Amino acid sequence: MPSLFDPLTLRGVTLRNRIGMSPMCQYSATGGQANNWHLVHCGSRAVGGVGLVVVEATAVTPQGRISPYDLGLWNDAQVEPLARIVRFADEHGAVTGIQLAHAGRKASTRRPWEGGATAPVTEGGWEDVMAPSAVPFTDGHLVPQALDRAGIAGIVRAFTDAARRARAAGMRVIELHAAHGYLMHQFLSPLSNQRTDEYGGSFENRTRLVREVAQSVRAVWPEKLPLFVRLSATDWTEGGWDVPQTVELSRLLKEDGIDLIDCSSGGNVSGARIPFGPGYQVPFAEQVRREAGIATAAVGLITEAAQADEIIKSGRADLVLLARELLRDPHWPLHAAQQLGHGEPWPAQYLRAAPKGTVPVRKGP
Numbered sequence: 001m002p003s004l005f006d007p008l009t010l011r012g013v014t015l016r017n018r019i020g021m022s023p024m025c026q027y028s029a030t031g032g033q034a035n036n037w038h039l040v041h042c043g044s045r046a047v048g049g050v051g052l053v054v055v056e057a058t059a060v061t062p063q064g065r066i067s068p069y070d071l072g073l074w075n076d077a078q079v080e081p082l083a084r085i086v087r088f089a090d091e092h093g094a095v096t097g098i099q100l101a102h103a104g105r106k107a108s109t110r111r112p113w114e115g116g117a118t119a120p121v122t123e124g125g126w127e128d129v130m131a132p133s134a135v136p137f138t139d140g141h142l143v144p145q146a147l148d149r150a151g152i153a154g155i156v157r158a159f160t161d162a163a164r165r166a167r168a169a170g171m172r173v174i175e176l177h178a179a180h181g182y183l184m185h186q187f188l189s190p191l192s193n194q195r196t197d198e199y200g201g202s203f204e205n206r207t208r209l210v211r212e213v214a215q216s217v218r219a220v221w222p223e224k225l226p227l228f229v230r231l232s233a234t235d236w237t238e239g240g241w242d243v244p245q246t247v248e249l250s251r252l253l254k255e256d257g258i259d260l261i262d263c264s265s266g267g268n269v270s271g272a273r274i275p276f277g278p279g280y281q282v283p284f285a286e287q288v289r290r291e292a293g294i295a296t297a298a299v300g301l302i303t304e305a306a307q308a309d310e311i312i313k314s315g316r317a318d319l320v321l322l323a324r325e326l327l328r329d330p331h332w333p334l335h336a337a338q339q340l341g342h343g344e345p346w347p348a349q350y351l352r353a354a355p356k357g358t359v360p361v362r363k364g365p
């Protein structure tokens, strides 16, 4: 079995190690465009040694943003600021991917540090929030409009167009966001999807949108580049989306040309009781990997080098994604390498801070 610092090859892309930066919304964009903050946020983790940087949830339409400050890829002007991030990460040996997203009924909210309530139009919010059914996320959220057939076709097109732009920006991985209670997850879960047409009801119908998006994006995304899907393996709520359905969908997504399932959970039911603890979502990555026969990423409260290494060495996942721990320590991979006795190359500029005898040096531009 490989270990944390062994490279991972998916299609024609090789990550230098099995550590990725999980997508993290920064709520810091104007007009959906990345700026210096995003460059430094992603760039510092590339310098810190991750193999993969996944740029935050990036909306495929303006209405699909969680907040007015989300990144977007619905127009061509949004491409170059992302390309700048890709070039910088490349110079430091990290592959850059992007998470494409639509917030559905969870759209148009204030930033978390402003309380996260519905954003009024006077603050840049919007009222035409879309979902599978007219069921709000909570009482405090807007009541969404149920998408009609043309609207659903428009969503598939928007993901596909955004994927083309992601390629133009030089991205080498796309992750489709079908987790955390956002639009595609809303279609998957019977708790948010009450449709009676071919997009609701049966498992086949509820999974139709995700599969259509996956197939359509795969058709424009180069054969040699990998495509991920992030799923919430369970709603942690009786009668909701669950692990057996996640395994079955993962099998189908593999047939659709998806290369890796990023196994998260929750987000579709407010107040769900989630048993948070170290590595609490790793069993999902392990089960999907084993039963669906597809590569997986483990995410969620992975903070220790030995813990991350064990997840890879025991074959429970192919990749670990870290979020908050990389905010605390952008150089986590370099520190983890030191702890695990692995000679990860440091940036030349920082060599004087590296452990004694560190070779080889990773050269800057």
Ligand SMILES: Cc1cc2nc3c(=O)[nH]c(=O)nc-3n(C[C@H](O)[C@H](O)[C@H](O)COP(=O)(O)O)c2cc1C
Residues within 6 Å of the ligand: 022, 023, 024, 025, 026, 056, 057, 099, 177, 179, 180, 230, 264, 299, 300, 301, 302, 321, 322, 323, 324, 325
């Ligand atoms: C600031 C912040 C922003 C996040 N934004 C996203 C996002 O854009 N897309 C997503 O799928 N998950 C998002 N998440 C969830 C993380 O990617 C990750 O799944 C979660 O934090 C658990 O990992 P951790 O315990 O390592 O933080 C976010 C988390 C944080 C802390």
